[in-house]
Amino acid sequence: MPLPPRLTSLPRRALARADALMNRLYGWRGNPLYHSGAIVVALFAILLATGLYLVFFYRIGSPYPSVARITEQAWLGRWIRGLHRYASDAAVVAVAVHALRMFVQGRSWGPRTLAWVSGLVLLFVTFVCGWTGLVMVWDLQGQVLAQAGARLFDLVPIFSEPISRAFTGEHPVPSAFFFLNLFAHLALPIGLGIGLWIHVSRLARPGLLPPRRLLWGVIGSLLLLSVVWPASLPPAADLFALPGAAPYDWFYAFWVPAAGTLSPGATWALLLGVAALVVAIPWLTRPAQERRPPPSHVDEQLCTGCEQCYADCPYEAIAMVARTADPSGQVQRRSELVALVDPGLCVSCGICAGSCAPMGVGPPGRTGRAQLGTAREWLATRRPQSGAIVVVACERGAGGVTRAPTFDGAVVYPVSCGGNLHTSVVEYLLRRGAGGVLIVSCPPRDCLNREGPRWLEQRLFHDREAELRERVDRRRVRLAYAGEAEPGLVRSQLAAFTAEIAALEAAQAEEVVDLERLCEVVAVGGKS
Amino acid sequence: MSRATRVALGALVSLAVLGGLRTTSYLPYTAARDTAAVVRLAWRARGERVNQCRTRSADELARLPVHMRQAQVCERRLLPYRLVVDLDDREVANREVRGAGAREDRPLFVFEDIRAGQGRHRLVIHFTREGGDSLSAQAPIQGLSTPPRLALDTVVALYPRRIILVTYDEEREQLVLRDRSPL
Numbered sequence: 239m240p241l242p243p244r245l246t247s248l249p250r251r252a253l254a255r256a257d258a259l260m261n262r263l264y265g266w267r268g269n270p271l272y273h274s275g276a277i278v279v280a281l282f283a284i285l286l287a288t289g290l291y292l293v294f295f296y297r298i299g300s301p302y303p304s305v306a307r308i309t310e311q312a313w314l315g316r317w318i319r320g321l322h323r324y325a326s327d328a329a330v331v332a333v334a335v336h337a338l339r340m341f342v343q344g345r346s347w348g349p350r351t352l353a354w355v356s357g358l359v360l361l362f363v364t365f366v367c368g369w370t371g372l373v374m375v376w377d378l379q380g381q382v383l384a385q386a387g388a389r390l391f392d393l394v395p396i397f398s399e400p401i402s403r404a405f406t407g408e409h410p411v412p413s414a415f416f417f418l419n420l421f422a423h424l425a426l427p428i429g430l431g432i433g434l435w436i437h438v439s440r441l442a443r444p445g446l447l448p449p450r451r452l453l454w455g456v457i458g459s460l461l462l463l464s465v466v467w468p469a470s471l472p473p474a475a476d477l478f479a480l481p482g483a484a485p486y487d488w489f490y491a492f493w494v495p496a497a498g499t500l501s502p503g504a505t506w507a508l509l510l511g512v513a514a515l516v517v518a519i520p521w522l523t524r525p526a527q528e529r530r531p532p533p534s535h536v537d538e539q540l541c542t543g544c545e546q547c548y549a550d551c552p553y554e555a556i557a558m559v560a561r562t563a564d565p566s567g568q569v570q571r572r573s574e575l576v577a578l579v580d581p582g583l584c585v586s587c588g589i590c591a592g593s594c595a596p597m598g599v600g601p602p603g604r605t606g607r608a609q610l611g612t613a614r615e616w617l618a619t620r621r622p623q624s625g626a627i628v629v630v631a632c633e634r635g636a637g638g639v640t641r642a643p644t645f646d647g648a649v650v651y652p653v654s655c656g657g658n659l660h661t662s663v664v665e666y667l668l669r670r671g672a673g674g675v676l677i678v679s680c681p682p683r684d685c686l687n688r689e690g691p692r693w694l695e696q697r698l699f700h701d702r703e704a705e706l707r708e709r710v711d712r713r714r715v716r717l718a719y720a721g722e723a724e725p726g727l728v729r730s731q732l733a734a735f736t737a738e739i740a741a742l743e744a745a746q747a748e749e750v751v752d753l754e755r756l757c758e759v760v761a762v763g764g765k766s
Numbered sequence: 767m768s769r770a771t772r773v774a775l776g777a778l779v780s781l782a783v784l785g786g787l788r789t790t791s792y793l794p795y796t797a798a799r800d801t802a803a804v805v806r807l808a809w810r811a812r813g814e815r816v817n818q819c820r821t822r823s824a825d826e827l828a829r830l831p832v833h834m835r836q837a838q839v840c841e842r843r844l845l846p847y848r849l850v851v852d853l854d855d856r857e858v859a860n861r862e863v864r865g866a867g868a869r870e871d872r873p874l875f876v877f878e879d880i881r882a883g884q885g886r887h888r889l890v891i892h893f894t895r896e897g898g899d900s901l902s903a904q905a906p907i908q909g910l911s912t913p914p915r916l917a918l919d920t921v922v923a924l925y926p927r928r929i930i931l932v933t934y935d936e937e938r939e940q941l942v943l944r945d946r947s948p949l
Contacts (some may be wrong), residue, residue, distance in 0.1 A: 262772065263768065263772055263775055263776040263779060264776055320880055323791060324787060324788070327787055327790070327791045328787060328831070331787065336909060395868070398866075398867075398872060399810075399866070399873070399875070400866075400874075400877065402873055402877060403810070403875065403877065405809065406806060406808035406877065406931065406933075407806070407808070407931045407944065407946075408808050408809065408933045408944075459780055459784055460784075462784070463787070463788060467788050470792065476943055477929070478928060478929045478930075478931070478944075479927055479929060480797075480798035480804065480927040481796075481798050481926075482796055482797075482798070482927065483794050483795070483796040484794065484795065484796075484797075485791075485792035485793060485794050486792075486794070487790075487791050487792070487794055487797075488790050488791070488793050491792065491795075491832065491860040494795070494797065495795070498797055498798075525947045535891065579931055593834045608809045608871075655943075720802065
């Protein structure tokens with residue numbers, strides 16, 4: 239049963255507003271909310287680098303004193319430990335933003351289920367990794383985390399002795415415990431690497447690192463924090479005292495109050511219940527069968543085997559295969575290869591439709607041919623004035639301008655994704671009298687289909703296959719980026735574009751008149 | 767918005783995020799709020815292993831596959847103990863401690879926290895094997911086992927938020943008190 243739409247629409251709007259704010263402050267290229275997934279990878283790289291340093295000084299025989307010695311190294315150890323701690327905390331925040339983004343934008347079901355579930359596994363491994371890291375310090379927080387974890391694991395009937403016994407004070411906490419912690423803390427990142435590979439396995443050209451400016455911004459900010467406000471060291475663990483007030487890392491110890499209040503069984507039930515709910519999100523959020531967008535289809539009669547759709551598909555859902563004999567028994571001689579869409583991988587983004595010059599591929603109703611038909615119908619019903627500006631806008635972003643038929647005097651032509659737009663539609667609109675076409679797409683990296691704006695820009699202005707024909711006046715075509723909550727950006731872009739088109743019209747009118755007059759004068763002069 | 771304003775606001779937002787990160791990373795919390803003292807009972811007892819054997823009837827054997835037709839079947843388990851704790855002549859615990867594991871053939875574990883006010887208290891503990899008389903005659907398994915009866919009768923001084931541990935000393939074969947971790 240799908241979740242109620244309000245459950246996702248409210249947080250989606252909130253996220254869109256946050257995106258708009260970040261775009262204003264940092265620009266869409268540096269918006270950290272757009273790059274949350276890549277920031278996590280960058281933070282893991284920081285954790286690996288700082289962790290390598292820390293492991294040289296950590297002693298499983300005397301965990302707390304060794305961490306205290308690291309913290310006393312004013313020039314290196316103190317801030318490296320701080321950077322390690324803050325990077326691990328920031329990773330949780332970035333993962334939360336990334337998961338929220340995928341959830342509210344409906345990018346968690348269908349072929350994206352693997353990425354969603356593997357992402358949750360990565361998050362769980364991250365939590366375990368963080369838990370072992372905090373226990374390793376063996377301060378008050380480490381003790382409470384260890385004891386709370388032991389109480390939970392005592393309920394699992396796979397251990398020959400209750401783990402809680404290690405922390406009763408009967409015997410010193412065995413070094414083997416700290417060795418196991420250290421081993422898990424070092425081994426789990428290897429699992430994270432494998433998990434990350436699975437997580438992005440269905441993506442073409444996954445963006446694993448944020449843009450350089452943002453990357454250095456994140457590193458610099460955390461470094462500054464760890465120098466100005468270094469990681470402190472709470473009191474050492476004491477098994478013969480009730481744990482008093484101590485600072486806790488709530489990014490990893492958020493479950494401790496529940497574990498302290500509820501019985502181990504109830505805590506397990508709560509944790510497993512929440513885990514089951516988030517794992518089930520792909521099945522809870524997918525639309526009903528009849529509302530699911532259909533996957534792309536290839537018309538083999540039109541396919542020239544150019545491989546452009548195969549190159550452009552952001553989900554590696556298209557393969558080039560050898561042509562097979564047609565039912566009449568004759569082999570198609572048009573090309574050796576033909577595109578084949580895997581419906582299990584296709585998210586119906588329609589980017590292939592925009593990349594196909596002969597208009598032979600795309601989701602039903604959104605192929606290049608279907609788009610031309612739609613444009614024809616749209617012109618017939620809307621009848622925009624000659625010379626009017628047409629705003630071709632993405633339905634999911636573009637300042638939400640597609641909610642109304644007009645925007646600031648311009649007529650709005652909605653498309654499912656900028657990357658889906660076939661350039662022949664732009665040419666068609668201009669030839670049928672539009673003064674200019676302003677295409678408003680989501681900012682790159684916020685495209686629900688990953689690479690829509692990127693390919694669109696190249697097709698419009700850089701002759702990428704299925705390019706806008708040379709005969710089209712580029713001065714009458716403009717590409718702008720705006721998120722869902724940025725109508726002001728569309729307004730300013732439209733005003734500037736309208737003014738430019740007006741100036742262009744005026745100049746062209748003058749040019750025409752002057753030339754004719756000049757010709758007449760020359761002709762008259764010649765005769766006389 | 768001018769570029770300078772945007773840069774300043776961007777820096778402010780970054781600082782706020784960093785401050786939030788640091789604060790959430792070191793937010794104080796008290797895991798145990800009460801000020802009581804705790805008497806912690808924690809030990810491992812080997813217990814007395816017993817075999818309860820019986821001979822299968824001919825009918826039972828006939829119902830079994832050929833390779834499973836073993837005439838005698840034995841169940842090995844540990845005899846349970848009863849733990850009784852009195853604090854200032856008031857019974858605060860009275861329960862049976864059975865062997866761990868599904869077959870109750872793993873060592874017994876005692877792990878119990880008893881809250882008490884600060885000050886001096888009389889603590890009496892009895893840890894007594896149960897059901898041994900009838901069963902041990904069947905087939906006791908000799909080995910290093912905890913004595914059938916352990917007892918402790920002492921006065922303890924308790925301090926707020928401190929834990930005093932009662933555990934079993936295998937060498938001395940008796941219950942002992944500890945208030946700090948052994949070296």
